Amino acid sequence: MTKQTTVRWVRRSRNLMLCLTVFAAMCGLLQAQQQPSTPTGAPPTDGTAGSSSSSSTGTGFGLGLGLGSSASSSDATDSDSTDTQNTMGASSTDLSTGLGSSSSLTSHDSLTAAEIDDILQQRPELVPELKQLIADQLQQQGTAVQADSITDDMLYRQIATSPSLRASITQWMLSRGYISEDDLHRSLAGADVDQRSTPGLDSLATLPGAGLGSGAFPTSPTTDSTSSSTSISSTSSGSTMAQRTGPLDRRRNITDAPAVLRVPAPYNLLAMRDLYTQIPQDDTKLRRFGSDVFLNRANSTAMRASGGQTTVPLDLPVGPDYVLGPGDGLTINLWGGLSQSLTRVVDREGKIILPEAGALVVAGMTLEHAQASIQSALKSQFRDARIDVTVARLRTLRVYVVGDVQRPGAYDLSSLSTPLNALYAAGGPTSVGSLRTVRHYRGGKLVNDVDLYDFLLHGVRIDGERLESGDTLLIPPAGAEVAIYGMVKRPAIYEMKIAADGAKPDSTLAEMLDDAGGATVAAALDHITVERIKPNQERETITLDPAAAGASNTPEASRQGIKEFHVKDGDRIHVGAILPYSEHAIYVEGHVVRPGKYPYRDGMKLGDVIHSYQDLLPEPAAKGDIIRLVPPDLHAETIEFDVADAMIGNSTLTLQPFDTIRIFGRYEVDSPQVVIRGEVLRPGQYALSEGMTAAQLVKMAGGFKRDALLESADLTSYTVQGGKKVVSDRTAIGIGAAVQGNDRTADVPLKAGDILTVHQISGWSDIGSSIKLNGEVTYPGSYGLQEGERLSSVLRRAGGFRGTAYPDGAVLIRTGVKELEEKSRDELIRQIESQSVAARVPTSLNPQNQGAILQAAQAQQTEILKQLRTQPVVGRMVIHVSADIDSWANTPDDIEMRRGDVLSVPKRPGFVLVTGQVYNGSAITFVPGKEASWYLRRAGGVNGVANKSEIFIIRANGIVVGKHSGEWYSGNVLSTHLNPGDVIVVPQKVIGSSIFWQNLLTVAQLSSSIAITAAVAGLL
8 A cells, every 4th residue: 555655656746847847948948949940031931830840640739728637648757757857957957047048028028828828729730839849949958758748737837827938938929920029019018017927817808909910810801900809809719700811911902092101291282292202111021821721720629629630521422433441331221122221331341241131342332333232232132122322421531641731640531531631630731831732642652742722722622532541641841932012912922833844933923923813903013123032142133124124114015024024932022002192183272162182184274173152162362372393393383363363264374283273261361350349248359351340340249248338439540651650540439329320420441450449438347346344343244335435434334443453453455555565576586586696795705614605695595585485465555543433534544445455453462473583483462661672582582693783663553663764763673662463573684795685685574574464463
């Protein structure tokens, strides 16, 4: 029991070590693969299948998404387990080193696991090729691993868990042409790094545009880049729409507008836009014609389940000439004397057993001969019996497909199979396999050479010689190949036909164009370019130009040259396109109903294009232009014509090809306009129509507003005197009578540039004027304002001041004052910013002290500017009021109120505020009779940076007391007796020697502190 357990443990260890070895190989070997074996600069010869290195002859390849069992590799690895264990360490080390040195894609730059799985599902022929590639690389490094030992489950599990393996497979698919750089970039753009580093989060449906232009993924023929994800999703679910036998590309329909490169034109003309075009170089990636026809993607699931084999449906009938052999099943139906049905299978000796008649040899007989023999044998046993023999089951043949095919090996096929069926089962030729020569051998004798182009191009079935058991099909390497692209219906790489005597292929260009479906109607047969390779020497370029050969440049001469031109191996034939524009066209643009391109004919007149005013939009300009491109260099010239003459047929201008007829609107050419301003519904600028008057302009502007002054309006006109100066003239018109029609003489005609101004009724803007009273008044709120009403009147209507009011600290905010303060502040900021800091620092100081002072001055300037910008303007107007309204009513202190004024009356503050450069800026309790110096001492006194000589006081009513205020005590501000709500401001000492600068910053500090009293009153 212990021995059996040990044996099982050893086998599991061997399998585990093999998996580790294969995983290490997958992570590194694919990065070192070479580019495809096509010449440098040449497109891939087959976009559907890369060069296969598979040489396995069985049918045991496990294709698909993990359908193979990992246990199936145990027997295959037992015999090699010792070698695998001995070389595992070295192989892993070498491959990990190679991964770091050859990797060109990181794990974040690769396809996701789901995308790779879907590609392998759509292209099952890549799975054995990928496995064989891994096995070959391991064998080169000394690790004996067979491709069959790498199961699907192992492969797909490592793809899902290893970012480095996904990067390696992505690089391998890029190098073989299975995906393009554009497909990879679009895939990377559709997902972020975190999602891409996690296996299984994405699917191939997230790859926008996959397969378009690269042939990597199958799509519907009508699918464009915006719907490719839908097509791919349906393909992965088994849709038959995915089966394509032709090249997948972005070819445009021949009826579409030609693809051109637009070169910037000097004039914005349709003719110039057409002429300034270039035919772009054709960079289509060509694919080998005919390879895709053998890829049976729809049956990929069945192929994976059966190890690569699938039953190919046959529609060939079993005729009387069918030759019977061992394994065929026969149904013998008897009727007449009796009714009976017999089922017999031809045994290995070629016999069948008949009732009462014994054994009968039928192998080698045709079905018709076998039926006659069976009927003859049974007639002697069954009287009046009639017999019919049918083939119920076909025997299986084993044939061998070798050479350059996708899946070489032995295949069991139906006895009705032809070489085409065998090729279809084997996946068809590889990218280097021939499509023109398929050699059918029987017992060492060549039975037939099959040309697949007869089937691909002409639909001729290859049924001439059916397969027999033991037959061999050999696909040799492809022969001479020619690439054809450009203006042909099937651009691709075509293989030339080998002559019957085995000589070198000799085909004409006409024959190759026939293979490519022929040239399109947009092909320029006199612009065919051939890139040719001189064998082992150099490349040369040949142009099929009849004129260069001395022939006439006619379509017949071009076709004859094509028939006589012989192509050679390696030729790249480009069929150019005709000019992308019409050489017999004229253009119409501007103020017309149907702009665009029109056909040209000889002797064409202007009236043949512009027949009447119905061809033009309303109000065209009086003059039009014809922009003519004069040959030979097609430079532009302008010819002016009269539009009215052209309408009545008086114009004799003859048109030429590429002429552009341009007509402007009347309002586009120095358009006459008038302006209306003032009290109308839609003031603005209006086009001046013929005969427009002032009344019509008012109606065009929507009519009067309710506040319009109808008695008189101003009309300003101008005239040009002598072409040198403009003279303005203002006229008063009775606009109300003109609009209402009461006085026709009041209405006046308008001229271009006139300005009509409708005034407002006097006092209209004062309707509904109001002011607002806040704080300590008896009845605070909004109060309507009469014109000329004063502050005392409004306060009396509000019930006067309350007993707790502090009238000396009342703040009146006026909008006009606020606007002036904002302008003053902005101007002060501009002056400070315009002054250079370096110019204010004394130059007599040493460089070290000068730098320190300069830095301090810059910091001071920045701080003051910050205070100015952040301190909001108040718009405060200084007033002098007291609780006794009668004492100041009707005096100069009784100011006239304005719309929007806001009066705020605070309560008695009970403190004095000390701010600025003091040790303890705070509010000090008010003590009657105390001076400013007393309050300053209570705040700790001034600090070291204080400007003692510029201390100022802001009274509660907004008055500023400073040393230059002009009062008797202003010489010593600190001796001022303070009232409740007053503010002592100690400014900062200004750094700099300039008197102007010192005064400027002192004013700035005062401006930034002016709103403090409003803050004290609790208004901000």
